[in-house]
Amino acid sequence: MTTNDPAGDSAAPVDAARAKSFGAVAAAYEVGRPTFPVEALSWILGPGRGLQVLDLGAGTGKLAAVAAGLGHHVIAVDPSPEMLEVCRRRTGIDTMIGAAESIPLAHASVDAVIIGQAFHWFDHARALPEIARVLRPNGVLGLLWNNADTVVPWVRRIWQAVQGDGFGGSDRFEPLPILEQSNLFTMIEQARFRHWHDLDRGGLRQLAQSHSRVAVLKESRRDQVLEQIDLIYDHTARPPEPLRMPYLTDCFRAHPSEFANYRRTMDGPVAPHL
Template sequence: MTTNDPAGDPAAARGNAARARSFGAVAAAYDAGRPTFPSEALTWILGPGRGLQVLDLGAGTGKLAAVAAELGHHVIAVDPSPEMLEVCRRRQGIDTMVGAAESIPLAHGSVDAVIVGQAFHWFDHARALPEIARVLRPNGVLGLLWNDADTVVPWVRRISQVMQGDCQTVTHSGGGDRFEPMPILEGSNLFWMIEQARFRHWQDLDRKGLRQLALSHSAVAILKETRREQVLEQIDQIYEHTARPPEPLRMPYLTDCFRAHPSEFANYRRTLDSPVAPHL
């Protein structure tokens, strides 16, 4: 894993911001093409119980929020994209709010957990981490998750290379330079007891699903139409040479997870700013 923080490079930060904004335009493809997250991973982060107040930050279309709701938790999904949240609202048991990680529209100490699926690398960490620590309760937990296609498999590696194209140096991508949150969490002094785990799962895809998966990646979404169609044609060719219909194409994923808890410093800062909100 790499240890670069995009927020430290203004040019990289601007590029990341443009790519992050591209997701709203492909919300339907994102929801149809992206994999869910394994429930085992979220249970590792949240624990085996039920009924926690959980904030899914950078929730997108609610892939991760849906897993948390299915596990019996009360979920608020926050995302800056109204288009992504419009898809998220179709899911059961999830409240939604437009908002950003750098300015979370919730009260101090109002949630038991903050979970972030496939989005932490887009945040301005210098601003987002104090906000996350602010809304967490003293014994709360921060969980970060990333699904990465397992590019040890040759055809998966070819798909990843085609989707990345000229963007091989992206901050975080399946099979590319993976984002490393540990130094950022440790350097903030706001989180401690940082742990890491990995889970394996699979996503079944047909030809259309594989196309939608490609369209949901920012490196493809930002391409001009002619170039984007060329990429999708290459994706179709890989499907033709790999799939064995009527059996689905099984895309293997590795889910990297990180969990951390607010430090004593974070809890002290929160009490100075405002009293902790009561349980709902």
Template sequence: MTTNDPAGDADNGVNAARAKSFGAVAAAYDAGRPTFPFEALTWVLGPGRGLQVLDLGAGTGKLAAVAAGLGHHVIAVDPSPEMLEVCRRRPGIDTMVGAAESIPLAHASVDAVIVGQAFHWFDHARALPEIARVLRPNGVLGLFWNNADTVVPWVRRMMQVIQGDGFGGSDRFEPMPILEQSNLFAMIEQARFRHWHDVDRGGLRQLAQSHSRVAVLKESRRDQVLEQVELIYEHTARPPEPLRMPYFTDCFRAHPSEFANYRRTITGPVAPHL
């Protein structure tokens, strides 16, 4: 998936609608979107087990499920009750309705904050202090984006259909300057991992439905887009074999800065380590 910085779009009303569109397509999002490679989570969280992990903007729990599968204690926070309803079906995950700008957790209560496909929607001036507040002094922030590999011709055609006029150019969100300018995070690193997502006809349609640009279209236009996506499947797939959609998972990890740790100690009590 490629993503755009909502703050960079001209029509903030459209951005707000896109940001809030996911609840209505929760089932399609869960069925159509890829998971995240466990190697990417291990790169951020380390090889151990048993960390207290907050998945912020967790959606249906795609990223949270991988963290739980690696043996960590996971709390999934998302503003959409519809998305969290799907997330609750996954084992080993606690859920809370909440936003990145006002995290419903105590000071220094988690070892890691992870964010998959959501950081670009946050109000960073408010969200980054909140993330730094709930992280323990030696904690880690991990940001993840699954980006379709559009070098593959059929993938490029599909993304052109989904993104419309927004396709192409420098459309991938770049979090590094935001993290650096906040003064709340240090030792910022990035890595990339390759993986594949197998989809059938219905899965490819659900993948398209789950994109915010498609979700906010008028029904007649949305139907046209989905018909074009199904045509791409018909011209590309060789049933019964699934289509293997290639992805790069772009990851960023950072740790609370000395300033963030000092700020936390003077703004509130520290939660006990469980």
């Protein structure tokens, strides 16, 4: 999921439809969307290996794969069977159907909860207590968003085509007020990392198709958007060189507060540390 698809705590029906649209475009999501910088996840998880990591709202497992590549034990949880079917093709990742508002794991069972491109879709009043519940006392919560660098003119034209009338200004989701108001996490730290995603003509088209605003359009309107995307590629790319889509990855990390740790011990038994 993506910050180009923001959603508030009280989503309108169209937002609910968009939130459920990703399963139908799992293949496009896998090809068109970028991975996450290794440096970003290392900043969140630290330099060690062997952590029990929950990738929540894991989608096709792009972020989970980076965590597994760093030597961690990863559980990917997502409500979409179609997304998890793609994720299961990756090595070193366990998968479970589940939602952020009802995480299918025991109390204090993971060292880290990482969330890439998904936190803005959660019901935060229900999800944050669940996240704090499954984290161990010294655990870490990491939020990551890949944001296309729309300062680049051709990138801006792509997002104008994808977002249509909704384009304009900054639509990057701001998690700080939500985390601070919950009282469940310590002071939040922030970092930003730059990276690129190489796309051919078909890949750029699939990137557009993977976005919820496009996925929920009527077929005729969706075809018009994809034609615009093709034209942008034809006027920008220099085959056989790939089109390098620039991204800025915004990262946030926080640890459970003393209140969250106390609440967890009152709520139920703690899972053993494996």
